[in-house]
Amino acid sequence: MKATGPIPAGFRAIDGELAIGGVRASELVARVGDTPLFVYDLGRVRAQVARLRSALPAGVAVHYAIKANPFAPLVAAMAALVDGFDVASAGELAIVQGAGVAADRISFAGPGKRDDELAAAIAAGITLNLESEGEADRALRIAERTGATPRLAVRVNPAFELRGSGMRMGGRATPFGLDEDRVPALVRRLIATGAEWRGFHIFAGSQALDAAAIVATQAESLALAARLAETAGASPPLVNLGGGFGIPYFAGDAPLDVEAIGAGLADALARRAAALADAEFAIELGRWLVGEAGVYLTRIIDRKESQGRIFLIVDGGMHHQLAASGNLGAAVRRNYPVAIASRFDAFQEDVVNIVGCLCTPLDRLADDVMLPRAEIGDLVAVLLAGAYGLTASPSAFLGHRLPRELLVNGLAESIS
Ligand SMILES: Cc1ncc(COP(=O)(O)O)c(C=O)c1O
Structure with missing residues (x-):
């Protein structure tokens, strides 16, 4: 079993599901109609900016590098x-x-x-x-x-x-x-x-x-x-x-x-x-302001076993969230924080591998991680997906469709 990165403070379950900006993952998916989906919580970005401003000396300007998102x-x-x-x-x-x-x-x-x-x-x-x-x-x-x-x-x-x-x-x-x-x-x-x-x-x-x-x-x-x-x-x-x-x-x-x-x-x-x-x-x-505010949601479309290991295969992957896969082959691949969004607070009992839908062994979102038992149809969340996600990933590779993006907790919600 391998560890995952830490889930940022403040993410919690509502009715057993991961909530982002106070909204259950399944409801967010329903709002845009389908997975995969990037959700960005503006409330978290606001909190980061406020924390930064109170830490910095007065008068030091804060600039946002939009390459991050x-x-x-x-x-x-x-x-x-x-x-x-x-x-x-x-x-x-x-x-x-x-x-x-x-x-x-x-x-x-x-x-x-x-x-x-x-x-x-x-x-x-x-x-x-x-x-x-x-x-x-x-x-x-x-x-x-x-x-x-x-x-x-x-x-x-x-x-x-x-x-x-x-x-x-x-x-x-x-x-x-x-x-x-x-x-x-x-x-x-x-x-x-x-x-x-x-x-x-x-x-x-x-x-x-x-x-x-x-x-x-x-x-x-x-x-x-x-x-x-x-x-x-x-x-x-x-x-x-x-x-x-x-x-x-x-x-x-x-x-x-x-x-x-x-x-x-x-x-x-x-x-x-x-x-x-x-x-x-x-x-x-860039990253520090928006990275923790983003969650990538993708749905399990197959669950299979090979040589004693379980693979959860999702409808997204490295073509949307390259960094979580290890950037086209890291020497030592480490796991980003991941969760079963639709069973966020369930008992962790299953050691699984989460892989994307691309036809390459590089398309891995989590190796040998302990998670609640998940089935076809469950939602997987990759956290820390707010910076260098979609636009820093090879989204044209293999011709899959683009994910949706959704900003929540703003004055008005924006979907594209
Ligand atoms: C000139 C410049 N500004 C800002 C950034 C943003 O860096 P970060 O997202 O790590 O804050 C970068 C990143 O490469 C950069 O090259």
Whole structure:
């Protein structure tokens, strides 16, 4: 038997079924008509934002990176909760614009921005986080051609990394941002062209659960921003300190101590160099804000036995929720938190394997887990499915239909 990741606090049964946003799983399925289904609980997102704001020092802005979950009704609801949005493509920009978010609350980071994406960003008046000198040249040429004043920040590839992060984005050769030593010259050039320089973007990693490592990285980022500002001879209007806040996916993971991060950041800001005296600060998060708010519901369509092991085969799988399967073959596959949603509080008596409907041995949602006995027709829940779920999964693979998505506990429920 293998362990599953921890089910986030607050999930409970109503009439024996897992409830999401206070609504039973079967009722949620009935509302959209079918499985598979992603349900996002806006109440949980609100609670995360509120907790973060009370932990962070006053004035530090919270930005949502919509790559974590770009479901339009969720993005629209986030507009009232966060200060800014990070987009990674013209497609994501259109979603945020569609939510009615003002241009001065949007920034665009990501390597390989096409000319038409740069043009759309400049025309919209959003901030471009420049990833290279070449990208800066193209942005400046487009702005000159159209007569616009571009809003440009410089993304820095820091010499340090976020310790313990699941995905490191600094401290090495990378396609993201400019190496530290090249940044001051570009800043001077941007300012000389008459562009509106918006400051620095420093993103050192993702999915870290060690608060001390995040505190150390934020302090290093502040020191780096100050050094770069001094060398460039220009104070940044904004220092975007990135994020990297992780959530506990696997057995043994513990939730992030966000209050310790807030205290550490307050301390680092109080000690910041004079070059940053007038700067504003932001942190940019995706997963931590929305990950725990999402549940993927899928129905058991077969129960079979092979060589003494039980397989529950569901109508969803890795084409919707790739990360739970182990991202196309992890060296050591670990189980996300899973449950039998339709028998959430029943006695656990069965060791089973939950697999998806794709014709590949990689399509596994849970290995050798102890759960209540489940039959054909029961609902399986994969928790922690609110970030990097549907849009980070190979949904076209094998031609199965797309899952529905549902936002609950909002002002109005949204289905697509
Ligand atoms: C530039 C940038 N911002 C924000 C994020 C969101 O990170 P997370 O979802 O871990 O908070 C990422 C993730 O890769 C990123 O590359």
